[in-house]
Amino acid sequence: MSRIADRKVADPGLANGVASLTPEKIEKVVNQVLKGETGAKLKVYQETCMRCGLCSQGCHFYMSHDFDPSYSPVNKATETMYELMNKKGKVTPDQIYLMAQMAFTECNLCKRCAHYCPIGIDTGYIMSMVRRICYMLDVVPQYIRDTSHSHASTMNQMWVKDDEWIDSLQWQEDEARDEFPDLRIPLDKEGADVYYSVIAPEPKFRTQLIYQAAAIMHAAGVDYTMPSEPGWDNSDMCMFVGDYENMGRLKRAHFESAQKLRVKRIVMGECGHAFRSVYDMGNRWLGYKNSPVPIVHAIEFYWELIQQGKIKITHKYEKPVTIQDPCNVMRGRGLMDKLREVVHFLCEEVVEMIPNREHNYCCCAGGGVINCGPPFKNTRMEGNRIKAEQLKATGVHDVVIPCHNCHGGLEDIIGYYDLGMHGKFIGDIIYELMEKPEL
Amino acid sequence: MTEFYVFVSGPLAWIAWGFFIIGSIYRLVSMYALAKAKDGSSLAYMSLPYSLRSILNWLIPFNTMGWKSDPLMTVATFLFHIGFLLVAVFLGAHAVLWDTAFGISIPSLPGGFGDAVSFVVIAACAVFAYRRLALPHVKGVTRPKDWFSLILVALPFVTGVLAYHQVGPVLLMTTLHVLAGELLLALIPFTRLSHALFALLTRSYMGSEFGAVRHAKDW
């Protein structure tokens, strides 16, 4: 069994945070969170976890490290949260460093282990509460911490300024008019059916996704709008950092921006974690039982458009593809059948990964792990050999990946393991195949 | 010795039952109060149909990812839990006790069968012990608490079998057995074995979250 102490990774966010800790402060903060923010759920988990180890094979880290028990879900919980609870917070700053590294970078909060635990213990929840404690101790990896700062300051993940957002929409609208002369990206159109929301990397790095979405909306004749003011970004690194205060603030901005425009529902791009933050985490912190404005993931939205015959394609994608099931919308929303119907509608041949659907392995980028940046890239690469093997076994070259995080994660894995594959969003494929006006 | 046996099988038995029942009620009620105070955003999602769906699916051997991943454990734990219930409640000797103590008459296992089941349960405990000693991912997270509850559970079976087969002084063995049984009963609410109280609830909660919120199965 390896030990977390032997694989300590240098990160300024963790190091600086730990440097200003004292045992007294740790004890105080740990107990504050345990008493103030956790309750029966965590207590029962700790007490009834039978230490049976059945959850181990649920975790891709464990599978990828040749069954190294250090990576089993129960061990991660034991070395972090259960230790904090047993010792009532009497642990050293150095231990906090290691706990933070484990919680932030060696667990994707993917909840796959939930399919393996007979008791029904939610290790993802336990690890997010460890993160919460680390955040309250100010011990958070640098890069993800920075994105949470951006969220709190601009209500988006990438320090996009208010004008830059509008400008990039208008720029994409302009570009798209070369191809679809009467295309519009309607800003602030009150009463539209659909509020289309994206994550900040789209205006920042992946503007073609906005272009494609606009093209699809246009071709399908959807009555939609995009907001010009903050709230447009549904992504949420505050949630993964443990900064629940600003997770709540972000989600308020998001929901209120949709409520103000009096739309029927929010449709979001192909992103997984944002979906989780809107329908599961952020709404709860705000006191809403469900998302106060219904949220529809792109997979489901495309599925609807296809059902209604609103997406017309000229031909099917000829090369065989495989499908990456993003945790947050499979285990998170049960969209596996709709995803398959969409992909089968678009593509000639689908070769499934095994296991798949809600039993898929996480991309290892999720839960904010990819957002922890370059220092932890190896953690993700070595921690997901199983995904590389899964991908390789399909023998195909194209992977349909309806999630931003999975994209980043799989592209890295494909590169690292030299798999010669390529990831595609559903939007990429629809755009490529759809009927376009003859110019 | 006989006096001691009388004490153990009389007043002490009532005390053990008292601990078990009052302790269980206390644990459940106080946990519920804590959940109400602190876990409102979890309690709100409890759903009976999805709870039952989850429990049922986990009651089927090899039906879940967890059960499939470790066949030896799956067989052992199913035999153990079923065997435990059968023996603890329906063993011939115990059925008599239900009758004398509470005036309830219940069907009882045929002697040979009860005996066989007891051996199976002991074997299952041996599998549990083997896992804790030999499998790194179990060994690594095993703490004295876990051994304690395993021994606590195994003891009545071992002593019971010894008494039944008249190995060693019968009265002593029977006394020890009754003591072990009472100890187990009394400590269920306060050890890992409290999962007997909580496991259905944690399972229900997971089933509800997965079913009602996540629209996915939790097995």
Add this chain to the structure above:
Amino acid sequence: MGISKWDWETGQKTVVESLSPIEGHGWQEEPYVSPDGETVAAIVQVDEGVFSVRTNDTVWENTFDKIWGLKFSPDGRLTAICQQDMEWVLVVDGEPMGETTDYIWETKFSEDGSVIATMYKGMERYGVCVDGEPWEELFENVNQYTLSADGAHAAGVAQVQSLGQADIEGFKKGIYTVVVDGVRWPNKYLNVWGPAFDATGEHVAAQVRPSVHAYTIAVDDKPWAATYGQVWEPIFHPKDGSVVAPVRVAGKWGVAKDGNILWEPRYAQCLYLQYGKPGNKLWAVVAPSYGEFTVACDNAAWDVTFPVVTDLVVSPDGTRAAAIGNEDNTNFRIVVDGKAWDGVYDMAWPATFCPGGKNVAAMVEKDGKRIILVNGKPFERSFDMAWPPIFSEDGAKVLIRAIENNSYVRIVADVARF
């Protein structure tokens, strides 16, 4: 606001017979109407890459490369954000207001509409532009700006210190503060949100984050001594200058006034604080328990609850309130004084009290038709499209602005007829 000068003659008039695009126009975007209902306007594409604005049956003479953000000011002027030759400017009733610049957005008005402001960016520096005049000092970034009621002052949140890539320690030292009319507060905070003016425009309160895990309210750059788990938008008392804000303590929400607890934290949520004009009562949207929202007045919650409550509106005298209740954006109800009106709708817009506070009107939508309600009763017809109703000064009439059969109509209806 000159409401009394509008045409309040009971009856209906067709302002624009046909809303179909004017001959030759490539397309016409969604319509906007003036407060007085006399004008309907829309952005039109007059040629490829050439845009203008249609008002009733005429079109602005000026054309632009791009137009967006069409808005009527409360005094009826029509504003649009327009681009020509890669430069942007606010155009008011067809004429540019001030110089062109790199970018402008977020048009806002003073209460009476006499002052018009936008966000402004020039040479990568940010500020607010009031009536065409940008602030003298500009900043690396400004957002969340607001205008005082009379429009004499503007405030925003400015970034006053540059931040290197992923410089988390730099961030924790504080790089944000409030700027008022281009002049920054001396203190810096990790974050500042939602600056708000008092009624006079002389004082500003904002939510601030003085350290990583602390949140509080700062009034004119003086943070309250107490800090909280989180805070929401502060508001000033209309008369005595005190400030209240929702605060989170140990996971529950309450209200603090000038740094002291006013409503003991016991709510799962508490937001959208409001006073009526006299400041006699304090209103808020609250969640007495998880997932159940309602309205509270002076810390006493209404009995009726909904999964979601929005758009709290307080009557001018501060004694009555209305809000929208809904079930996750469906089954909308208008709730007045703790009682929901009978109808259940697909969408609802904020209710409005007449100046005397006796009557309440609102617009709702059902099966794609817009319905105007007064005191819960619908107007005799529903419309393909409409805008929220407006009361006359005496509260005896409502102005209905609507589209039916492709015509834009302006209706003045007697409240008694509902």
